Amino acid sequence: GAVVSQHPSRVICKSGTSVKIECRSLDFQATTMFWYRQFPKQSLMLMATSNEGSKATYEQGVEKDKFLINHASLTLSTLTVTSAHPEDSSFYICSASLAGAFGEQYFGPGTRLTVT
Amino acid sequence: SQQGEEDPQALSIQEGENATMNCSYKTSINNLQWYRQNSGRGLVHLILIRSNEREKHSGRLRVTLDTSKKSSSLLITASRAADTASYFCATLPQGGSEKLVFGKGTKLTVNP
Numbered sequence: 001g002a003v004v005s006q007h008p009s010r011v012i013c014k015s016g017t018s019v020k021i022e023c024r025s026l027d028f029q030a031t032t033m034f035w036y037r038q039f040p041k042q043s044l045m046l047m048a049t050s051n052e053g054s055k056a057t058y059e060q061g062v063e064k065d066k067f068l069i070n071h072a073s074l075t076l077s078t079l080t081v082t083s084a085h086p087e088d089s090s091f092y093i094c095s096a097s098l099a100g101a102f103g104e105q106y107f108g109p110g111t112r113l114t115v116t
Numbered sequence: 117s118q119q120g121e122e123d124p125q126a127l128s129i130q131e132g133e134n135a136t137m138n139c140s141y142k143t144s145i146n147n148l149q150w151y152r153q154n155s156g157r158g159l160v161h162l163i164l165i166r167s168n169e170r171e172k173h174s175g176r177l178r179v180t181l182d183t184s185k186k187s188s189s190l191l192i193t194a195s196r197a198a199d200t201a202s203y204f205c206a207t208l209p210q211g212g213s214e215k216l217v218f219g220k221g222t223k224l225t226v227n228p
Contacts, residue, residue, distance in 0.1 A: 004158075006158070032214050034215070034216075041223075042220070042221075043204060043218045043219060043220045043221050044159075044204070044218045046215060046216075049214065049215060091156070093158055093159070095158075095159075097214055103146065103147060103149070103164075103208035103214055103216060104149065104161055104164055105159075105161070105216060106161065107151075107158035107159040107160070107161075108158050109157055109158040110156070110157060110158045112156070
């Protein structure tokens with residue numbers, strides 16, 4: 001059960017362009033979705049929490065205008081990296097949780113973003 | 117925000133040996149979870165232990181929780197090369213937050 005997909009798995013883009021990453025819960029409705037960023041050999045850093053139909057809550061230090069999050073339905077959240085720069089290159093991972101699931105999160109396979 | 121600490125940061129063992137990883141945290145928790153991450157992939161949920169539980173088993177995994185010491189351990193018995201991965205603990209703080217606080221992880225290498 002509880003499968004989360006992410007698309008694309010890898011993307012290379014040029015500086016100044018925008019990239020959209022999709023996160024879908026395939027077999028359940030996710031009340032909450034989370035977006036993380038992970039640098040090589042480091043832990044996950046929470047970027048934002050999104051609930052369907054409401055604005056995302058961003059963690060301190062994360063630019064909301066740069067990392068646009070849309071949670072249009074209970075099965076889809078998108079992260080758009082706007083005007084990407086090389087320092088935005090990273091591994092982006094989404095996760096989804098079920099209400100009443102005691103905080104257990106189901107993770108997508110991640111998206112490797114490289115900005116050239 | 118606080119972050120859990122795992123130790124060791126890296127662990128290398130032979131197939132068949134047991135692997136023990138420890139996690140410490142700083143605040144009161146609702147539960148503690150262990151996740152596994154293969155290189156370049158997403159995380160896989162392994163086991164969840166609630167704050168009122170002391171030990172939990174799942175297959176070759178054994179997790180303990182000591183809330184008085186704010187620490188947890190993950191034991192993998194009879195390790196296999198396929199267990200090679202990074203292992204993270206994550207705590208769900210008390211107070212209704214849904215946000216997990218992840219530790220820094222332990223990189224486990226199981227040599228065939």
